Every structure is written in C-alpha cells, then in structure tokens.
Amino acid sequence: MIKVNRGLRSVFKTLSICAVLAAPLAACGPLQMPLEDRTGNDQWLDTQIKSGILGEFSKVDHTYLLDVNVDIWKQNVMVTGLVDSKGKYYDVMSLVRQDNRIKTVYDHLVIADQETIDAYHRAEDEYGKNAVPADSATQSVSDVWIESQIKALLLAEKGVSSVNYRWQSVQNIVYIMGEAQTDEELNKVLSIVRRIKGVAKVVSHISLA
CATH class of the missing domain: 3.30.1340 (Histidine-containing Protein; Chain: A;)
Structure with missing residues (x-):
C-alpha cells in the first residue's frame, strides 16, 4: 500500500503522475508545445513512454510511483530514487527497459535499507515544511x-x-x-x-x- 505520510513531495508527484497517465487519453496525436526545443512528435513519444512505464509501476507495485522518479527527454530516460532491495531495483529497471523506443537509460536508482529510506522521508517531510533548515553539520x-x-x-x-x-x-x-x-x-x-x-x-x- 502507498504510505500517506510522505509530505508535499509525494502530493506533487502524485498529481504529476495522474497528469502523465491521463495525457494519452486526452490527446489523439503529437502534442505541440513550441517553447520546448523538442518536436511535437518527440513530446508525444516521450509522454507515451513515461505513461507506459508509470502504468507498469502501478500494476506491479504502487510504491514505485512514489519512490522512483522517471524523467524523459527525446526518448532518453533518467531513473532516480530509492528502493529497499536488489529485487526491487532489478524489477524497476526491467520495467523501464522493456520499451524498445528508449534510446538511453541513465540509471541512478539507489538501493538503501528501509531504515535509511524511512529516515529520508521523515526528513523530507520535516524540512519540506520549514523550507531550508538552519545551518548545521548534521542537517x-x-x-x-x-x-x-x-x-x-x-x-x-x-x-x-x-x-x-x-x-x-x-x-x-x-x-x-x-x-x-x-x-x-x-x-x-x-x-x-x-x-x-x-x-x-x-x-x-x-x-x-
């Protein structure tokens, strides 16, 4: 189950995920966003790839949607985040790499123990509320x-x-x-x-x- 105490970061990420998953349903062809230096076809293809990956995450393990970040630019995919086992790491990367339209995968997914991940989320929740913390060697x-x-x-x-x-x-x-x-x-x-x-x-x- 998805933990609900992961603060503002998780709220914003959930909204972003919903928007990406909904995008293919809201359009029927290449998107045109002229401010970006990507063609409309690149933008549409990137959206399809990302929504496909997130869709697979939602089927396999909903926690991947919160713990793993997937960013795409011109079919190059950057994967970041924290997972608590090698099994989850290989699972995530397998789901990402199954789309043969991807050109390159930049793998920055980190394996950490659950205690470290929980501490990270608690710190993000706390510091997220208070913006930048006071100067401290321990913060x-x-x-x-x-x-x-x-x-x-x-x-x-x-x-x-x-x-x-x-x-x-x-x-x-x-x-x-x-x-x-x-x-x-x-x-x-x-x-x-x-x-x-x-x-x-x-x-x-x-x-x-």
Whole structure:
C-alpha cells in the first residue's frame, strides 16, 4: 500500500503522475508545445513512454510511483530514487527497459535499507515544511527545496530555456538532463545548480543541440 505520510513531495508527484497517465487519453496525436526545443512528435513519444512505464509501476507495485522518479527527454530516460532491495531495483529497471523506443537509460536508482529510506522521508517531510533548515553539520537541505530553487533560478535566468531541462534531487545529489542550445547556456545551468545551498553533487546528462 502507498504510505500517506510522505509530505508535499509525494502530493506533487502524485498529481504529476495522474497528469502523465491521463495525457494519452486526452490527446489523439503529437502534442505541440513550441517553447520546448523538442518536436511535437518527440513530446508525444516521450509522454507515451513515461505513461507506459508509470502504468507498469502501478500494476506491479504502487510504491514505485512514489519512490522512483522517471524523467524523459527525446526518448532518453533518467531513473532516480530509492528502493529497499536488489529485487526491487532489478524489477524497476526491467520495467523501464522493456520499451524498445528508449534510446538511453541513465540509471541512478539507489538501493538503501528501509531504515535509511524511512529516515529520508521523515526528513523530507520535516524540512519540506520549514523550507531550508538552519545551518548545521548534521542537517541536510530538503530535496524538495533544492528542486524548487532550481526551477525558480533557471526560469529567471536570461539565456536559459528552463522548459528544456528535467531534474531530480535525491539525498542532495542533483541529477539533470535536457538540452542546451549553446556551451554558454550549459555552463550557466550547471553553475546555477552547483551554487544552490545544500547541493552536494551535480550529475549532468545535458546534451548540446
């Protein structure tokens, strides 16, 4: 069963999942979203792939929908999150890789013991309510807060098209993918993310157009 005490992050993720799963039913052809540097066909195909993966997650184990993040850009898939066993890890990755339309899978799914995962969720719930915690060597910054900072800062930055990027913060490590139009834009994006309070490391799968 899905745990219901995982805070704002889970609420937002659940709403996002519902929107993705509903998308194929709400449209009958390629979507046109001109602000993104993807063709309408790429956008439609990415939506189909993601909804298919999430649909399989919902059939096999509903907790995958909350514990595993799936981000897609031009049929390249980035998998992040935490699972509590090798069995679940192999299960998730098998479900992801079964779609032969996927070009590349960036596998950043972490296996952790259940105690670590539970502690992570409790910290996210607590720090998510209080935004960024006070400076302390024993406290980590909320991943929800980091993700919100990335969104706000990239959106505000001139010369950066934030709609062309997908990101997740897991245990203060930021995983980001997408497409930059120039080397200058790529460097801007990575510099902005690295300067955010609490970010321990940035793993980039950003390509150049």
